[in-house]
Amino acid sequence: MSAVPVNRIDPITVEVIGSALSSIVEEMGEALVRASFSTNIKERRDCSTALFDRHGATLCQAEHIPMHLGSFIGIIPEILKRHPVETMRPGDVFIGNDAYAGGGTHLPDIVLGEPIFVDERIVAWAVNTAHHADFADRGHAHIYQEGLRIPPIRLYRAGELQQDVQELILLNCQVPRERLSDLRAQMAANRLGVQRVQALCRKYGTDTVLTVGEALQDYAERKMRAGIATLPDGTYRFADTYDSPELGRALDVSVEITIEGSEMRLHFDSPPQVRAGINMIYTALLSSVYYAVKAVVDPTIPPNSGLARPITVTAPLGTVMNATHPAAVNGRTSTCQRAADLVIGALAQAAPERCIAAGNGSCTTASFAGIDPQDGHLWVYLETIGGGSGARASKDGLDGVHVHMTNTSNLPVEALEVEYPLTVLCYELVDGSAGPGRFRGGMGLRRAYRAEAECQLRLDGSRLFTPPWGLNGGHPGRRGAFRFGDGVEPFVNGSGRLRAGETVEIITPGAGGYGASSKRDPTVVERRRDGAAVD
């Protein structure tokens, strides 16, 4: 407990310090993006930043990528489990990525955590994760094929770089030059967070800041409880399917949500974990639930651990949605998208006006890897492509955006072609992909590439077999697809090779419509006739 009782802090101070914490994590995020080297971070912003309290509870997460919360809620408890607090010194920096022992949710998301010392005691943690576009062109039967597993260990000890640790990590990376620079950007982002929190403690007093941290978590809990309480009590079930090019088939998944007063219990059922990179671990499931419940119940709840207190999440161990060692997890974001779809689909029965139809339900990914003929170095390029977002109760869905668990930028065509031996042939909204309805779903995207040099390509995504559903009589949106140009050898489980001059076209799913098409305002249909799915 802190020296200052929670009820002695006035609400204005809570608000001022709470806003300061938000601006610190946003500033850390900007520092990370600006200092980074790889396109996946500097342009696509595939990274997140956060502050944690001494016990490992989230104080504040930057508004980047909800999926990354899964890595955050895992890392501090894993660090504290292995390293006694008494052994920690200012300038210690812990690195980890492993899904089962490192606090991560998949190996490319490397997390750096640094304890923030004020007057020789730890008051909080600065944490960030960056998706390193590496560990490409791998197998996904189990996690040992997916890249280097890093438990939370010290990358810096009292401010001194542990060269041996860094060399071991870099030797296991395909593009070490990018990794090193990106890791340094992550260091800089945390260092900024440490300085800012220390300054905040100097200005307001450490005890006040710590107490405000607790007050903010209590406030998030109160807001979440108040929001859940507005939903009618009851049990709501929803079933969907999940497909992936790695599986070549669709799996049945379902959720049962029970609302009782101000509390919510969610239970997920899915098949036993599979020998493919689509499994998700419990922290990934938690981040999916926290995202979806916050979005439906009250998007303005502060993004800290207090919002999780009224929510209980269960799923049988060893299943796709609560996988155990050694299940492969690389492509878990698409599975997490389905977990979010399940929650929103079930809550639509309790609060239809707040929920939206199914979006593209995927994290459509193209991961290219090749050898630069000029210098013999490996290159890896990863990008994820948005799609339709579900129609709302009173308006159309958004076209060509990332939905729910992910929110990365694209890499502009010109920046991509300057950096990699790839040419983008088109990048556009897909006519006919939006699910019709009183309000139509969002449109999917088409992005076609031509390889200018031979490369390996891995394609990942979902809603390729079963379309995104509509709500309240709205029609489904169109499924996604991968189309290959002349001469491309058949891809196996989403992986294959492109030779120079060969092409591939990625079509991402649209989104479901909301309400019956017959109720659509005819003038609106006319204005946006390009968007509606009329097949």
Added chain:
Amino acid sequence: MAWRIGVDSGGTFTDICLFEENSGRIAVWKVSSTAADPSLAVAEGLAEALAQFGVNASDVCYFGHGTTVATNALIQNRGAPTGLITSDGFRDLLEIGRQKRPELYDLQADKPPVLVDRRLRLEVPERLRYDGRVETALDEVAVHATVRMLRDAGVEAIAICFLYSFLDPAQNYELSVPLPAEAVAPETIDGLADGFATAHQRLYGFVAEDEPMQLVTFRAEATGIVPKADIRPTDEGGPDPRAAEFGRRDVWLREVSAFVSCPLYDRERLLAGNRIEGPAIVEQMDATTLIVPGATATVDPYLNLLLELP
């Protein structure tokens, strides 16, 4: 006295902020904006502010000017109905943007309206490569057909945005008309109009007789005598730069394709006569200088860093 002045020309007010560099004194003044010609309020407000705060115009060392007028016109969609012509396959780039949604958690949030509606965004065959090579030459017949379609759809302005147009000035559809060397007189302006018509006729095969012509940029330069800046040489500090060294860092050097441990020098602490052999890094607040292997940097008496490449 050395005053820096910044002017923000807004839709309702024009704000003038004055800052005196030595004392840190700040003063602000505000006048109503003049929508028909925003420069009137800038000039009027500036004159009033100088008089109000007793500032001599000759003491103004910096003048900066920004405006929200153009931004307001864009976000309020007050411009002419506009069509867009772009490279084949990319008409939706304007709408897709960075593919991010407007709010992370709010399912009801909307993107801002797109500046050009989808049906007014048309494509023509054309493609440049990243190095400026032409992969597909511009189909001029298609351009003419597209322009007619947009005109029939009621647009009054057309934006032409091709990929890599920054690499090829010809993509910008600018017509340059040379200015005669002699002093500018009313006849010179008429001459420019004739020159534009001739250039337009040569490139596009017609002259738009009834269209008004606008002279977009006109610059006057004045030459006079100002007091010479007083820059004095600094004392010689000898060739050894080690007093300015503050550490070492591993730097990836393309020349050797490897990390090389390089000394770091603080530019502020370098003295005249200091000599640095590459590889090395010189850091200062606003720039970092890499001295590549084989190169030498020498600090001259005015503290310039002179690089000699191998």
